[in-house]
Amino acid sequence: MSEVPILKETTRSTGREALRNNITAALALAGAVRTTLGPRGQDKLLIDDQGRTMVTNDGVTVLESAKVEHPVARMLINASTTQDRIARDGTTSAVLLSAELLQNAWELVLQGVHPSAIARGYRMAEDACREHFSSLTLEATVERQHQAAQTSLSGKIHAAMQDLLASLAVEAGKAVLENQDGQRKADPTRVKILTQTGGAMTDSRLVTGLVLGKQRVNDAMPKHIKAGKIALVDGGLERKELMGNVTLKVTSTGVLESFRQEEKRLLTQQVQQLIDLGVTLFACKDGIDDDMHGLLSKAGIQAYRRVARSDLDLLARGCGATLSYDVKSLHESDLGAFISSKNERWDGTMHWIVQTEEGGATFIAKGSTEEAVGEVERCFADALGVACQLLEEPALLPGGGATQIALARHLRRQAERIPGREQLAIEAYADALEVIPRVLAENAGLDPLDTLLQVVAKQSTHDGDDAHHIGLDVVAKQPSNMVESGVLEPLRITRQVLAGATEAALSVLRIDDVLWARQDPSIPDGIGMDENELQ
Numbered sequence: 001m002s003e004v005p006i007l008k009e010t011t012r013s014t015g016r017e018a019l020r021n022n023i024t025a026a027l028a029l030a031g032a033v034r035t036t037l038g039p040r041g042q043d044k045l046l047i048d049d050q051g052r053t054m055v056t057n058d059g060v061t062v063l064e065s066a067k068v069e070h071p072v073a074r075m076l077i078n079a080s081t082t083q084d085r086i087a088r089d090g091t092t093s094a095v096l097l098s099a100e101l102l103q104n105a106w107e108l109v110l111q112g113v114h115p116s117a118i119a120r121g122y123r124m125a126e127d128a129c130r131e132h133f134s135s136l137t138l139e140a141t142v143e144r145q146h147q148a149a150q151t152s153l154s155g156k157i158h159a160a161m162q163d164l165l166a167s168l169a170v171e172a173g174k175a176v177l178e179n180q181d182g183q184r185k186a187d188p189t190r191v192k193i194l195t196q197t198g199g200a201m202t203d204s205r206l207v208t209g210l211v212l213g214k215q216r217v218n219d220a221m222p223k224h225i226k227a228g229k230i231a232l233v234d235g236g237l238e239r240k241e242l243m244g245n246v247t248l249k250v251t252s253t254g255v256l257e258s259f260r261q262e263e264k265r266l267l268t269q270q271v272q273q274l275i276d277l278g279v280t281l282f283a284c285k286d287g288i289d290d291d292m293h294g295l296l297s298k299a300g301i302q303a304y305r306r307v308a309r310s311d312l313d314l315l316a317r318g319c320g321a322t323l324s325y326d327v328k329s330l331h332e333s334d335l336g337a338f339i340s341s342k343n344e345r346w347d348g349t350m351h352w353i354v355q356t357e358e359g360g361a362t363f364i365a366k367g368s369t370e371e372a373v374g375e376v377e378r379c380f381a382d383a384l385g386v387a388c389q390l391l392e393e394p395a396l397l398p399g400g401g402a403t404q405i406a407l408a409r410h411l412r413r414q415a416e417r418i419p420g421r422e423q424l425a426i427e428a429y430a431d432a433l434e435v436i437p438r439v440l441a442e443n444a445g446l447d448p449l450d451t452l453l454q455v456v457a458k459q460s461t462h463d464g465d466d467a468h469h470i471g472l473d474v475v476a477k478q479p480s481n482m483v484e485s486g487v488l489e490p491l492r493i494t495r496q497v498l499a500g501a502t503e504a505a506l507s508v509l510r511i512d513d514v515l516w517a518r519q520d521p522s523i524p525d526g527i528g529m530d531e532n533e534l535q
C-alpha cells in the first residue's frame with residue numbers, strides 16, 4: 001500500500017506497538033502520583049517556570065502542573081480533572097486505577113485476548129460493581145458525615161485541625177443546602193472563604209451570612225440596617241471617563257462648570273432612581289462618586305464600592321437579585337432582599353456582614369503565615385466538597401481499600417459464570433481494583449502483597465454481614481473495621497473513580513493507530529518508568 005502524503009512527515013505506530021507505548025505512558029504517569037495516596041502518602045514539591053514552589057500531596061494538583069505532552073497521559077490527566085470537578089476527591093485513585101486496568105489489559109493482550117473482548121469485560125465488571133454498591137453502602141448519619149469529612153483530610157493537616165475543619169465543613173454545607181425541584185442541592189461555591197493572616201489556624205471559624213472585608217463608603221451611612229431591598233451593579237455610580245482622544249473645548253468660563261453640573265445632575269438622577277425603587281443596600285463593582293455620598297447617606301442607603309465580581313455574584317444568589325449593568329438599567333425585578341446588613345470591626349479591620357433569606361455562610365481561614373492560611377483554605381475546601389456530596393446523596397462506603405476488596409471478591413464470583421474471554425477481563429478488573437489497598441499499604445511502609453492477602457482473608461472468613469467493612473487501617477497498620485475506625489468515603493467519589501478510570505482505560509484500548517506529527521513527544525520526563533517493565 002502506498003503511503004498517503006500526509007503520513008510522510010509522521011511517525012506511525014500501529015496495533016500492539018501503539019498500545020504498548022500508550023500503556024507505558026499511562027504507567028509512567030501513575031508512577032508520579034502513586035506515593036501520594038492515602039494518609040501516609042508523601043508530599044511533592046512543585047516548582048513552576050518562575051521558581052515558585054508549592055508542597056502538595058493532591059494527585060490532581062501534581063498532574064495539572066506537570067508539563068505532560070503525551071496524549072495518552074493527557075487523557076488520564078483529564079479523567080483526573082473530571083474526577084475533581086464531579087466528585088472533588090479521589091483524583092489519585094482514578095489515575096492509579098486506570099493505569100492498573102491498562103497494565104492488566106496488556107497482559108491479556110499478550111495471552112492473545114483481543115482488546116475489544118477486554119473492553120466488553122471491563123464494561124461488564126463496572127456494571128456489576130455499580131449494582132453491588134447498594135449492598136455495600138451505609139447511611140450517612142450526622143456522625144458519619146463528620147467522619148467522612150475528616151477522612152478526606154487525613155494526612156493533610158494535623159488531627160485537631162481535621163476535627164475542627166470537618167465540623168465547620170458539615171455546618172457550612174448545611175447552610176447552603178437547598179431544595180431545587182425536589183432535589184437536594186448543596187453547592188460549595190456558595191460558601192465564601194475569607195482568608196486572614198495572623199492568629200492561629202485553630203482560630204478559623206464559620207460565620208452565618210456573607211462576610212466581606214469591606215466597609216461602607218461613608219461613615220455617615222447607617223452602620224446597621226434591617227430587612228430591605230438590595231441593588232447590585234456590575235459597573236459604578238461615578239462620572240464616566242472621557243473616551244479616547246476627546247478634547248473639551250472651553251470657550252467661556254462657565255462651560256466647564258456647566259459640564260460638571262450636568263454630570264452631577266445625571267448622577268443625582270441615578271441616586272434618586274435608587275431611592276424611588278426603595279433600595280436601602282447598594283453595592284457596585286466600580287466606584288461611587290464622592291459627591292453622591294451625602295445624598296445616599298441622607299436617604300439611609302448603605303453603599304459599597306469596588307466589590308469583587310465574585311462577591312457580587314454570591315450576594316446576588318443569596319438575595320435573589322440580578323446584577324445590572326448600571327443604575328439606569330435597574331428594574332424593580334432586579335432587586336433582591338436581605339435580612340440585615342451591618343459593619344463590624346474584627347481584629348482592627350472593618351467587615352461587612354449580610355444575612356440573607358437563602359442562608360449562606362462564610363469560612364474565615366486563619367493562620368500565622370500565608371502558607372498556613374492557604375493550607376487551611378485548601379483543606380476546608382476539600383472537606384466542604386465531601387460534606388456537600390453527602391448532603392446531596394447521603395450514602396457512604398468504608399475506606400482503606402475495604403470497598404475495593406469487597407468489589408473484587410464479588411467480581412471474581414461473578415466472572416465464573418461468564419463462559420467467554422470476558423471472564424478473564426472481569427478477573428483482571430478485580431485485580432486492578434486491589435491497586436488501592438496495595439498502594440495504601442506500600443505508602444504506609446507495609447508489604448503490599450502480604451497486607452492485601454491478610455485483608456482478603458479477613459473479609460472472607462468473617463462471620464456476619466459486615467465483612468466488607470474490613471480494610472487496611474494505615475494508622476494502626478493492620479486490617480480493621482473501617483466503619484468502627486471512622487474511615488469513610490462518599491459513595492459518589494468511589495463510583496466516579498470507577499466510572500472515570502474505566503472510561504479512560506477503554507479509550508486507550510480502542511486506539512490501535514497512533515500518528516505523531518514530526519517527532520514523538522516524550523513520555524513524561526523524569527517521572528518515567530523503566531520501559532522494559534512492559535514486554
Ligand code: ADP
Nearest residue numbers: 037038089090091092093154399400472473474
Ligand atoms: P485521592 O486523591 O484518591 O482522594 P488520597 O490521598 O486522598 O487520594 O487518599 C484516599 C485514600 O486513602 C482512600 O482510599 C481512603 O479510603 C484512604 N484513607 C484515608 N484515611 C485512611 C486511613 N486512616 N486508613 C486507611 N486508609 C485511609
Ligand code: MG
Nearest residue numbers: 089090091152
Ligand atoms: Mg482524597
